[in-house]
Each structure stands twice: as structure tokens, then as C-alpha cells.
Amino acid sequence: MRRWNGWGDDKFNLDIPEGGQDFLAERIGQASxxxxxxxxxxxxxxxxxxxxxxxxxxxxxxxxxxxxxxxxxxxxxxxxxxxxxxxxxxxxxxxxxxxxxxxxxxxxxxxxxxxxxxxxxxxxxxxxxxxxxxxxxxxxxxxxLANMNRLIDLDRDSQLATFGAGTPGPLVESQLRAHGYTLGHFPQSFELSTIGGWVASRSSGQQSLRYGRIEQLFAGGRIETLQGTLEIPTIPASSAGPDIREMILGSEGRLGLITEVKARITRLPEHERFHVVFFPNWDKARTAARKLVQNRIQLSMLRLSNAIETETQLALAGHPGLISLLEKFLSLRGADDGKCMMTFGVTGSKDQASASLKQARKVCKEYDGVYTGTKLGSKWAEKRFTMPYLREALWQMGYAVDTLETATDWENVDRLLEKMETSLRTGLEDKQEKSHVFTHLSHFYGQGCSIYTTYVFRVADTYAETLERWKHLKNTTSEIIVRNGGTISHQHGVGKDHAPFMPIEKGELGMRAIRALTTSFDPDKRLNPTTLLD
Amino acid sequence: MRRWNGWGDDKFNLDIPEGGQDFLAERIGQASxxxxxxxxxxxxxxxxxxxxxxxxxxxxxxxxxxxxxxxxxxxxxxxxxxxxxxxxxxxxxxxxxxxxxxxxxxxxxxxxxxxxxxxxxxxxxxxxxxxxxxxxxxxxxxxxLANMNRLIDLDRDSQLATFGAGTPGPLVESQLRAHGYTLGHFPQSFELSTIGGWVASRSSGQQSLRYGRIEQLFAGGRIETLQGTLEIPTIPASSAGPDIREMILGSEGRLGLITEVKARITRLPEHERFHVVFFPNWDKARTAARKLVQNRIQLSMLRLSNAIETETQLALAGHPGLISLLEKFLSLRGADDGKCMMTFGVTGSKDQASASLKQARKVCKEYDGVYTGTKLGSKWAEKRFTMPYLREALWQMGYAVDTLETATDWENVDRLLEKMETSLRTGLEDKQEKSHVFTHLSHFYGQGCSIYTTYVFRVADTYAETLERWKHLKNTTSEIIVRNGGTISHQHGVGKDHAPFMPIEKGELGMRAIRALTTSFDPDKRLNPTTLLD
The missing domain is CATH 3.30.43.10 (Uridine Diphospho-n-acetylenolpyruvylglucosamine Reductase, domain 2)
Incomplete structure (x- = not known):
């Protein structure tokens, strides 16, 4: 059954791998x-x-x-x-x-x-x-919307599928797979989150590099509002005025209830593999990642861990013997302390996949990347949706874990990443507490990428004090994000926690535009009030 | 100097090629x-x-x-x-x-x-x-905005260029080319249209398959409104509420004046070629085009002419001797009467281009496409922006030429194309007049494509009667488009001519959403009134 007070199915538990507890205790202390x-x-x-x-x-x-x-x-x-x-x-x-x-x-x-x-x-x-x-x-x-969870219609020629908005990730994919299709939208929350929720909160999936964000997948649909039914027709692209789809995307329930989503789907790929490359340092790794996307090499997924995340992931991977062998291999090839792990996916026809792999390896090699094959990539793919369960295991050990994420232009990535990590790492110093902080880049664009930072800290003696610790870290770092060229969220939406930071990002007139919409559709503020904006 | 009453530079004239006048006279009569x-x-x-x-x-x-x-x-x-x-x-x-x-x-x-x-x-x-x-x-x-035509800033890392909104196509490209970049936005109007106009009217360029529509290229910028300045920050992607960029795109001057456009640019490609393939019939040609895009083969441009457009283009290509040889060659390979011409572009690194060309030719072959190399494609590329000049030449001969365009889902393409062509072809029958009508598909998406139909008819004895002929063709066919699953415009915008058809496409609540924005920014309707909506 679904956990009432945490993530996922209560029959599924993920253990902290061997050595994981020591790794954290060494860095931020034993916890209870x-x-x-x-x-x-x-x-x-x-x-x-x-x-x-x-x-x-x-x-x-x-x-x-x-x-x-x-x-x-x-x-x-x-x-x-x-x-x-x-x-x-x-x-x-x-x-x-x-x-x-x-x-x-x-x-x-x-x-x-x-x-x-x-x-x-x-x-x-x-x-x-x-x-x-x-x-x-x-x-x-x-x-x-949980009862509205069916594939309602499938248009094979146009590759459009109509779903009840409450359809969760696994039911989206299984109903499509039966017909040979995939939506390809795989957020970390995939197991539980729904297609309507993805639209309402402008979600992005791990393979957005191939399939696009939900903005690219949402072709139209039905929204029940207090003013009546809004039907958005499926049109592949249009120059007929501002795009109504884009007003519903990210509306977070303020305009109405999304009840049906028409989504752009793709034939199941002939081939899909995830490959891992290690780079000797951040500078080379980040440049290689930027080149991969700016050169439009057809990858389906790209993720680049910084040195601390790489170290943390290897420490928590289990199998310390094998990892130690891997590290010796990498070290001999120049990827030693400070090395950074890149995972990339190739997906498509066999021809496309082999062409993309060749192009990607060539770029990685230019920046001294050490290619290690698909073994670690398969591990990532296997565990891609189970990570939230780790939070439960850490909680039971007395550690709180949270993430902060944004997106910014390439020119700003290092500066903002550094500021975010420093803010989180030092934020609890006056309480004599440490955080363990690490980051990866994901969701790559020619213009920039998402910065996804994880922080782990010890729970305090009380719930109230633990909440205070979190509030301090969250709010100071969120302010840093929007004051330094980042969006308050690349993939988690606004909700109530991020709403105070919206006016800094959007400006007074940007907020006026959004408010014009919410006021027009819901003048009395009955629908999800205080979410997104007042 | 720019023509005051027609297209382009008055020193440049395009002649109707040999045989062109006879071709038209045979179909719709001599004109004066x-x-x-x-x-x-x-x-x-x-x-x-x-x-x-x-x-x-x-x-x-x-x-x-x-x-x-x-x-x-x-x-x-x-x-x-x-x-x-x-x-x-x-x-x-x-x-x-x-x-x-x-x-x-x-x-x-x-x-x-x-x-x-x-x-x-x-x-x-x-x-x-x-x-x-x-x-x-x-x-x-x-x-x-003609005086605001400079490249203001270039961020090479983030591949962002800031332009004055009045910068016309050639100045956009030449200022970028000096630094090794391209925007890659090439609408037919490229010679005169401006980057701000592209944003305001949601333009799409001939190579949108690689570079995206203006929606994908517009990263942010500055809009001067009656309520103050709206600055849209450049963020690669965001889940922070509805996207303000998407409210400016297609706003057609109703919200304010776009003064600066920050655009996503790309390194100039190492390789670019345009290839031409002929298919024996429409069904095979259209299916091949759909497969090319649904299989995500990296092309930079794709255009598919129906049989009448193919015949018309070959007749107007000049060099009747060479064309006759080509037609013999095609006929021997099964592409005879009813054949359809496809042009596709491959752009990128040499590795990418050769991989894409191989993949594309494979798909074309499956549908009996006869590959003819790059000669006709180079001709297309050479003349891609001169086509509007043909209008002048036709006008001098007494022919009026116009186009109607839309986009619709694949499932609907043939049905809508047929209705549009029939409406235009038969629309002047009760005046004992004919139109010469032909169509190509362009701007391809997994979900569908743009249908672009050209119609030529004889001017009447008076201007007033000529306008009546046009009005009849335009309005009846526009109504058919929006009543049959098409958008009133895929790439020409709404303006005043398409405004009456907007409510049919967007619905009452869709119009409410757009009106909420215009009312909020310009309650007294001072900015471009009656364009886009009342």
C-alpha cells in the first residue's frame, strides 16, 4: 500500500548500501x-x-x-x-x-x-x-483525478494519445507500450505522479533531451474551469496568437482542473543504452557536456555529476571491491581525485544510436573523457525511479535529505552552482551543523542546463528545530537562485514554497500577465489559492 | 530602393521562365x-x-x-x-x-x-x-523599429545574441556570421522581415526542422508597454508558472512594443546540402515524409510538393531541355505522372550530415523514392528568398497570386488539403473563372505538418472586382480550415484578415485568456487595435 507519510509503496525498502552510513557520519556526523x-x-x-x-x-x-x-x-x-x-x-x-x-x-x-x-x-x-x-x-x-486514469484515444498517424489527467506514469507507459508506443516522460516521481500533474506543474523528465519537456509533449486537452470547459485543439504548431497551451502549462490548478491530456507519443525505440564516461575534472566535463548539446548530437539523456556527487555515488554504489577496481582503472587513465561522472543515453533506431554514440564518444575524448561502457549506465536505468526510497532509509537513520534545482544559462552555470552549494554547505554553521552537498547538471539545452543540488543534514532534536534548519537552507538558497540568473524551479514547479520568489524572477509585469489569467478564470480565488501566486 | 507598392528592391526583377506564361494561359486563360x-x-x-x-x-x-x-x-x-x-x-x-x-x-x-x-x-x-x-x-x-537593428550583445557560451527588434533577416545573419554563428530563421520574407516581427507574429522559418520555430529561438528580451517595461529573463527552461515568453509570442503588438530580442543561436554548420527525391505518387511521398520526421531523422528542412506543385515547379524551372531529360530519367524509375517532389536539407557536422543522409535515403527508398542528388536542391536554396519577386512578374502579366497556409495533425492532412484545394479551385466557377492551385507540405512535426497552398487567378477588369474574387476565395477557404481541424495560420499570424476566424479555433475560453492579457496591458485598446482580436 502507498505510504501515508512518505514515498512510495510501503512494501518496498531501499537499504543504504554498505559503507554508506560511515560515509555520511564522517562528513556530517552520526545522527539519530x-x-x-x-x-x-x-x-x-x-x-x-x-x-x-x-x-x-x-x-x-x-x-x-x-x-x-x-x-x-x-x-x-x-x-x-x-x-x-x-x-x-x-x-x-x-x-x-x-x-x-x-x-x-x-x-x-x-x-x-x-x-x-x-x-x-x-x-x-x-x-x-x-x-x-x-x-x-x-x-x-x-x-x-485518480479515477480518470485511462488511455481514452490513440491516433497512430498523428502519434497522439488522449489520457485521463489522473493517469500515473506507469499506467501511461504500460497502456502505450501495449500499442508499441512510449510517451518518454520520466520524472523522478514517475511512479506516482500523473500526466495532468506534469502539465499543471510544467514537469521535465529524465529523457527530455529526446522527448522534450511536458511543454513539447502536451498537444492539447480539456480543462474544466469555473467559466466553463476549455478545449484546446491539437494543432502541431500555430502562429495564431499567444499559445493557450502555454497558459495551462504551469497553471498549477489556478485556472481550472485539467481532465484530459492529449500527448505526443513516439514509437518504442529499437535501441536504448546508457553509457558512462569519467572526466578528469569539472572544467573538461562541463565543457564536453555543453559541446554535446550545442553540437546537437542526438542523445536521449545526459547527466553530469560534479566531483562530490561522483564520489558520493561511487561510495553509495555498494560493491566496494568492484568500485575500487574501477577507480584504479580510471586513475591510470587520468581520472583521479576530482573526477566527474557523465551518463548519457542513446535511443532510436540502431543506425541512429550507433551514429550518435560515435559522435558523442568523439566529443568526450576531446576533453579526456574515459569511456567505461554501459554497465554503470544500466545500473542507473535500473534504479532511476527508486531513488526517492533512499530518503526513507536516510530518515530512519536520522538524516534529512532534500534537493534544490534551477536552470540557468551556460555562462552562469559555474557561478550559480558554486553559490548554491556554498549557501547549503555553510548555512547551518552557526548551529554547528554541517550539510553534505553535491550537484549534477541535467536537462541540457544549447543555452544552458538545469543545476540539481542535493543536500543532506542531520535532523535536530525536535521537529520544529529540524524545520527551522530546512527553512533557513531553503529560503536563503532560493533567494540566491533568483537573484543570480536562475529560475526558482526548472522542474518542481512553484506551489506555495516557491511563490515568494516568483516576483523576483518574473518581474512586476510578468506577474501582472499571470494574474490577468487567474483573475479572469477565477476572480474569487477559489481554485488552489496561494499556490503559484496570491 | 524598396518598392513602395510591392515586394522588395525595385532594381531586382524576376522574369517568368520560358514557357511559364503558356503554362498558366493553358490552365486559367490569358490575362491582362x-x-x-x-x-x-x-x-x-x-x-x-x-x-x-x-x-x-x-x-x-x-x-x-x-x-x-x-x-x-x-x-x-x-x-x-x-x-x-x-x-x-x-x-x-x-x-x-x-x-x-x-x-x-x-x-x-x-x-x-x-x-x-x-x-x-x-x-x-x-x-x-x-x-x-x-x-x-x-x-x-x-x-x-527600423533604427533598432544592431547586434547588441553576444554570449558565446550560452549561444545567446541580443538584437534590436527591428533587425531584418539579412542583418541578423550577417552580424552573426561575422562571429561564426547563425540564428537559422529563414522565413520566405527573410529579406525584409525583422526579428521583432518574427516574435510578434510567431513566425516559422524554412529550416525550422533544425533550428525550431521562433518560439524555440526567442529566449527573452524587452517589451515596452503602456504599463512599463517588461523584461523577460533568459532562462533555458523553467517550471515556474505559465511562460511569459509565450504570451508575447504572437501578441502582434497588442501588449507592447518588442524592442530587444535575445535569441538562441548556433555555430555555423560545417556542412549543408539540400537533396531532392521524387516519389511515384502522393501516398508514398506523404508517408515517407511522415516517417522521416516521426523517426527523428536529423534533417534541417523538408518540403514535399504535391503532384500539381511538382508539375508547376518543373514547368517554371526554365531549361525545358534539361527538365525533359530529368523526367525521362524519373519515368524509367517509376516516377511518372502524379510524381511528387521532396526536398530535404542535411545540416551539421560532416559526421552528422552523412549519417542523416544515409538514414533519410533509406526511408525514401522504402517508399520508392528516386534520389536525384543536390542539383535541384541547390537551385531551391539559391532562389529561396526570391520567390516573392515572382508575384511582381505575374502581376505585370495580369495574374494575382496568393497563398493560404495552416497546420494540422497527420491524420487530417489529406482531408484538409483536398478541401482547401477544392475550395480554391472551384471558388470562382460562378464567375466563369478558374484558379491554378497547388500545395506543398512543410514544417514537419511528429504530430502533423503545415499545408501551404498557392493559388493563381486572373485579375478582373477592375480592382474592386479583383478584390471581391480574392475575398471570396480567402474567406470561404479560411472558414473551411478552422472548421476542419486546421489552425487559421501556421506561419503568417492573425492580423486583421484572420481575426474573424480566431474564435472558432480558440473557443470562447481561449479568447477569454488572450483578452485577459490584452485588457490588462492595454485597457483602452490603443495598441494595434482590431489586430489579433477586437
Whole structure:
């Protein structure tokens, strides 16, 4: 069953590999875990629902405590602290599970007529507070799209698939695979997040280099709003005015509920492999990565770990004997201390894959990359969606782990990366605490790339103090990001946690443009208020 | 010097090749030209400027007749008829040529304070009435960005170039070429259209398959609005809410004046060639084209002419002897009557180009394509921007030529193409007139492509009747496009001519979204009113 207070299936546990605990203890000290609250205890705290008059909707809306607990929070670190401590604060007053567009329309009518706030809910995997109720003195109805999870239509000629917006990653792919297709959208949250959520939060998947971000995959669809139904026709490209798709992408529930997504799909590839190359230092590694993408070499995935992430990944890989052999091999070829690991994917027809591989290896070689084949790449592919489970294992050991991510122009990458890492690494110094901080670049563009930084720190003696530590790290570093040419988020969206930083990034008139849309579609701010913007 | 009443430089004339006139006469009859009005006659008709109090702005705003004539109309067929007949109707009351952002701000302040309407003007190449003044009882100031035509900044690492928005195609490319870069945006209007105009009208270039549409090339920039300056930061990609760039793209002057464009550029390619393949019939040709793009073969350009366009192009190619040899060669290989010509470009490193060419030829062969090398492709490349001059030559012979274009999903391409061609071919039957109609597909996407249809008809005895013929063809066929799954424009924008068809395509709520933006930025509808939407 899905964990009510953490990531994923509660039957699946990922152990910290041999030596992992020592590795962390050496860097930031031994830790001890906080006590977790039980589901029963939290359910006992859930107050009466404030939803008025459910006449005719009682089959659709569930107000029992457990479902309200299970839809109260996402997966951000503050969400974890809230769920683990049991101090959740506000719960939705009910959870609706519509199965049809007309049921969604009924729910919209209900909230309009009864002065209720509504939060659209996809997979509940937000790490930025998208789906948390806020206290504005109104009842809150959370609407989960989980029952709208089918492949509704498939147009093979146009390679378009229509899905219910609540379809989670594995069901998207399995329903397409049966017909020989893939969407190719693989965010880290793939196991639980939904296609509608990807659109609403402008998600990006690990293979965006081939398949594109969700912006490129979202061809059109259906959005139920308080003003009626918005149907966005599928047109491959158009010069007919501003693009309505792009107003829905990233709208985070503020304009309406996305109920159907028409997505651009691809034939399953004939060939796919992930290759790993080590570079002697960051400068060569980063330049090689930039050249690969600026030279338009057809890769399906590219990820470049900095030296600390490389060291951390090798330390946590398990199999210390084999890793030690690998490091000797690399060292003999010039990739020693400070080495950086690059993983890249080649996907397509066999002809394309072999041509791309040849081109990519040539560029890597120019920057002294040591090619190690596909063994480590296969490992990455195998574990690509299980990483969030590591958070559970670390939590049980007393370590909190979170990530911060942005995207910026190439010219700015090193400067911003350095500032982010320093801010996170030194942020807890006055509390005599350390963080272990490491970074990779991913989602590469000719213009720049995403910087994805992970930080691990010890939980404090109390939940409240742990939250303070997180808040300090998160807020100071987020401010640094937007003040230094980065976006507040490349792939996690805005939610409530990033909303304060939006005006710095978008400017007053940028915010005016977004507000013009939300005000026009939802003048009374009933839909997901305070998410994205006030 | 630039023609005041037609396309391009008046020293450059393109002759109809040998046999061209007979070819048309055989199909739609002999024609005779209408009399053109002179520039002097039109200047004499220009009324007094209605612009109030030019205190402090008289250096910036020119109210003399000739400049007002030269900025009164674009390049649509009704614009041609207006200019050729001298019945232009409304002229702008003055033309401003600002050189700086602060001058643009001054002009905005002026129109705001003096109840004047403002039309932003790029290259004046609109074929949809974007820059034509309309009579709303207010003085009209046209603001040409022509003096803002410099490369302002170049970031080599991030491959970003900042241009003044009025920079025309050749100046974009020549300023970049000096540094070893290209933007790669080559619309048919390249010679005159500007980078700011491309953004404002969501333009697409002939090599969009490699470089992307202007949406992919526009990284950010500066827009002067009545509410202040909107600066869009350059961020490679972001999940921070709806994308402001995408609200400016296609805004057609309704939100403000784009003054600076930051564009994503590419190193000049090592290799570029255009290859031509003939297919025995449309079905095979269209399927091959679809496969090429759906298999993600790295091409830089793809264009597929239907049988009538192929026949027309070969007839108008000149060199009838050589063409006859070519046709014998093709016929022996199965591409005879009904054959369709495909042109594709391969661009990139030599390795990439040879890999792509190999992959592309393999697909073409599967569908019985007869490869003919690069000779015809080089001809296409050489003449790619001179085609608009042909219009002048045809006009002098008494033929009017126009194009209609859309984009639709693959599943719908044949059906819509057939409807468009039939509508244009039969539209003048009750006037006992014929049109010569032919089509190519271009701008290919996994999901679909652009349909680009050219139609030639004889001018009538009068300008008024010629305009009536055009109106009938244009409006009936435009209605067919939006009622049958096409966009009202894939690459020409909306302007005033396509505005009536927008609500059918976008729906009531789509229009609400766009209107929310225009109302927020320009509540009094001072900027380019009636363009895009009311």
C-alpha cells in the first residue's frame, strides 16, 4: 500500500548500501532519528468536515479522516516533517474522486455555489507545497483525478494519445507500450505522479533531451474551469496568437482542473543504452557536456555529476571491491581525485544510436573523457525511479535529505552552482551543523542546463528545530537562485514554497500577465489559492 | 530602393521562365494587367496629419506624405490591390523611427496622454493586415523599429545574441556570421522581415526542422508597454508558472512594443546540402515524409510538393531541355505522372550530415523514392528568398497570386488539403473563372505538418472586382480550415484578415485568456487595435 507519510509503496525498502552510513557520519556526523507519529494518531486529530450540504454529492465526496490525511500533504521536506510529527495543521474537508468530466463540472458548481475552495490533486508528489490546504476560513475540497486514469484515444498517424489527467506514469507507459508506443516522460516521481500533474506543474523528465519537456509533449486537452470547459485543439504548431497551451502549462490548478491530456507519443525505440564516461575534472566535463548539446548530437539523456556527487555515488554504489577496481582503472587513465561522472543515453533506431554514440564518444575524448561502457549506465536505468526510497532509509537513520534545482544559462552555470552549494554547505554553521552537498547538471539545452543540488543534514532534536534548519537552507538558497540568473524551479514547479520568489524572477509585469489569467478564470480565488501566486 | 507598392528592391526583377506564361494561359486563360497608380498620385491623396501637439517629438515623428504611404500597408493581396489602385483608404498620421528604448517609452507616453492609437511596425511584410490602420476616429501613429537593428550583445557560451527588434533577416545573419554563428530563421520574407516581427507574429522559418520555430529561438528580451517595461529573463527552461515568453509570442503588438530580442543561436554548420527525391505518387511521398520526421531523422528542412506543385515547379524551372531529360530519367524509375517532389536539407557536422543522409535515403527508398542528388536542391536554396519577386512578374502579366497556409495533425492532412484545394479551385466557377492551385507540405512535426497552398487567378477588369474574387476565395477557404481541424495560420499570424476566424479555433475560453492579457496591458485598446482580436 502507498505510504501515508512518505514515498512510495510501503512494501518496498531501499537499504543504504554498505559503507554508506560511515560515509555520511564522517562528513556530517552520526545522527539519530526522530519518532514517527502513527496514522491512527493523526486520524484522531482530524476535525469535522466543514463542507456544507453534500446533497447529491455524497457518493462523490469522502469526508472520512483517513482519506483526508492521505491527501493533506505532498512530498516536500516540510510535508514529511508534518506527517512524521503528526502536526499536519490543516486537512482538506473532503476528498472527491470524480470519474467523468461531468462529475468534475458538478464539483466546480458545488464549490462556486457554496463558497468552498478547491485543490486539484494528481499524484500528490509535489515538493513545493502545491496541494496543501491553507487556512483562509473557507472549507477546502481536494479533488483527486485518480479515477480518470485511462488511455481514452490513440491516433497512430498523428502519434497522439488522449489520457485521463489522473493517469500515473506507469499506467501511461504500460497502456502505450501495449500499442508499441512510449510517451518518454520520466520524472523522478514517475511512479506516482500523473500526466495532468506534469502539465499543471510544467514537469521535465529524465529523457527530455529526446522527448522534450511536458511543454513539447502536451498537444492539447480539456480543462474544466469555473467559466466553463476549455478545449484546446491539437494543432502541431500555430502562429495564431499567444499559445493557450502555454497558459495551462504551469497553471498549477489556478485556472481550472485539467481532465484530459492529449500527448505526443513516439514509437518504442529499437535501441536504448546508457553509457558512462569519467572526466578528469569539472572544467573538461562541463565543457564536453555543453559541446554535446550545442553540437546537437542526438542523445536521449545526459547527466553530469560534479566531483562530490561522483564520489558520493561511487561510495553509495555498494560493491566496494568492484568500485575500487574501477577507480584504479580510471586513475591510470587520468581520472583521479576530482573526477566527474557523465551518463548519457542513446535511443532510436540502431543506425541512429550507433551514429550518435560515435559522435558523442568523439566529443568526450576531446576533453579526456574515459569511456567505461554501459554497465554503470544500466545500473542507473535500473534504479532511476527508486531513488526517492533512499530518503526513507536516510530518515530512519536520522538524516534529512532534500534537493534544490534551477536552470540557468551556460555562462552562469559555474557561478550559480558554486553559490548554491556554498549557501547549503555553510548555512547551518552557526548551529554547528554541517550539510553534505553535491550537484549534477541535467536537462541540457544549447543555452544552458538545469543545476540539481542535493543536500543532506542531520535532523535536530525536535521537529520544529529540524524545520527551522530546512527553512533557513531553503529560503536563503532560493533567494540566491533568483537573484543570480536562475529560475526558482526548472522542474518542481512553484506551489506555495516557491511563490515568494516568483516576483523576483518574473518581474512586476510578468506577474501582472499571470494574474490577468487567474483573475479572469477565477476572480474569487477559489481554485488552489496561494499556490503559484496570491 | 524598396518598392513602395510591392515586394522588395525595385532594381531586382524576376522574369517568368520560358514557357511559364503558356503554362498558366493553358490552365486559367490569358490575362491582362490592371493599371498601377503612381507614388506621386497616392502621396497627393494623403490628408493632413491628425496627430496632436508634437512638442519635443518632432525629430522622432515624421508626418510627411511619402513615409506615411510607405507604412500604410503590408504585403497581403488586398494590400497590393490598395497600393496598385491607389485606393489605400487610411494612412497612418505619422511614422516614428525611435532608436532607443527611452524614445519608445516617450512615444508610448505620448499616445497615452494624447489619445492616439499606435501600430508597431517591423518589416511591413505582413500578409494578414497586421499593420494597416483602421478607422476608429483616433489619430494613428505607426512606430517603425527600423533604427533598432544592431547586434547588441553576444554570449558565446550560452549561444545567446541580443538584437534590436527591428533587425531584418539579412542583418541578423550577417552580424552573426561575422562571429561564426547563425540564428537559422529563414522565413520566405527573410529579406525584409525583422526579428521583432518574427516574435510578434510567431513566425516559422524554412529550416525550422533544425533550428525550431521562433518560439524555440526567442529566449527573452524587452517589451515596452503602456504599463512599463517588461523584461523577460533568459532562462533555458523553467517550471515556474505559465511562460511569459509565450504570451508575447504572437501578441502582434497588442501588449507592447518588442524592442530587444535575445535569441538562441548556433555555430555555423560545417556542412549543408539540400537533396531532392521524387516519389511515384502522393501516398508514398506523404508517408515517407511522415516517417522521416516521426523517426527523428536529423534533417534541417523538408518540403514535399504535391503532384500539381511538382508539375508547376518543373514547368517554371526554365531549361525545358534539361527538365525533359530529368523526367525521362524519373519515368524509367517509376516516377511518372502524379510524381511528387521532396526536398530535404542535411545540416551539421560532416559526421552528422552523412549519417542523416544515409538514414533519410533509406526511408525514401522504402517508399520508392528516386534520389536525384543536390542539383535541384541547390537551385531551391539559391532562389529561396526570391520567390516573392515572382508575384511582381505575374502581376505585370495580369495574374494575382496568393497563398493560404495552416497546420494540422497527420491524420487530417489529406482531408484538409483536398478541401482547401477544392475550395480554391472551384471558388470562382460562378464567375466563369478558374484558379491554378497547388500545395506543398512543410514544417514537419511528429504530430502533423503545415499545408501551404498557392493559388493563381486572373485579375478582373477592375480592382474592386479583383478584390471581391480574392475575398471570396480567402474567406470561404479560411472558414473551411478552422472548421476542419486546421489552425487559421501556421506561419503568417492573425492580423486583421484572420481575426474573424480566431474564435472558432480558440473557443470562447481561449479568447477569454488572450483578452485577459490584452485588457490588462492595454485597457483602452490603443495598441494595434482590431489586430489579433477586437
Amino acid at each position: 532519528a526522530l519518532n514517527d507519529c502513527t496514522l491512527e494518531d493523526v486520524c484522531a486529530k482530524v476535525p469535522e468536515s466543514r463542507l456544507p450540504s453534500l446533497d447529491g454529492l455524497s457518493d462523490l465526496i469522502d469526508t472520512s479522516p483517513e482519506i483526508r490525511v492521505r491527501h493533506a500533504r505532498g512530498q516536500s521536506l516540510p510535508d514529511w516533517l508534518a506527517m512524521r510529527s503528526g502536526e499536519i495543521g490543516l486537512f482538506p474537508d473532503g476528498v472527491a474522486l470524480p470519474s467523468t468530466n461531468s462529475e468534475v463540472q458538478k464539483l466546480l458548481k458545488y464549490v462556486q455555489e457554496n463558497d468552498v475552495h478547491l485543490i486539484p490533486y494528481g499524484g500528490g508528489t509535489s515538493v513545493a507545497g502545491h496541494i496543501n490546504p491553507v487556512d483562509q476560513g473557507k472549507p477546502v475540497l481536494t479533488v483527486s | 494587367a490592371l493599371n498601377d497608380c503612381t507614388l506621386e498620385d497616392v502621396c497627393a491623396k494623403v490628408p493632413e496629419s491628425r496627430l496632436p501637439s508634437l512638442d519635443g517629438l518632432s525629430d522622432l515623428i515624421d508626418t510627411s506624405p511619402e513615409i506615411r504611404v510607405r507604412h500604410a500597408r503590408g504585403q497581403s493581396l488586398p494590400d497590393w490591390l490598395a497600393m496598385r489602385s491607389g485606393e489605400i483608404g487610411l494612412f497612418p498620421d505619422g511614422v516614428a523611427l525611435p532608436s532607443t528604448n527611452s524614445e519608445v517609452q516617450k512615444l508610448l507616453k505620448y499616445v497615452q496622454e494624447n489619445d492616439v492609437h499606435l501600430i508597431p511596425y517591423g518589416g511591413g511584410t505582413s500578409v494578414a493586415g497586421h499593420i494597416n490602420p483602421v478607422d476608429q476616429g483616433k489619430p494613428v501613429l505607426t512606430v517603425s
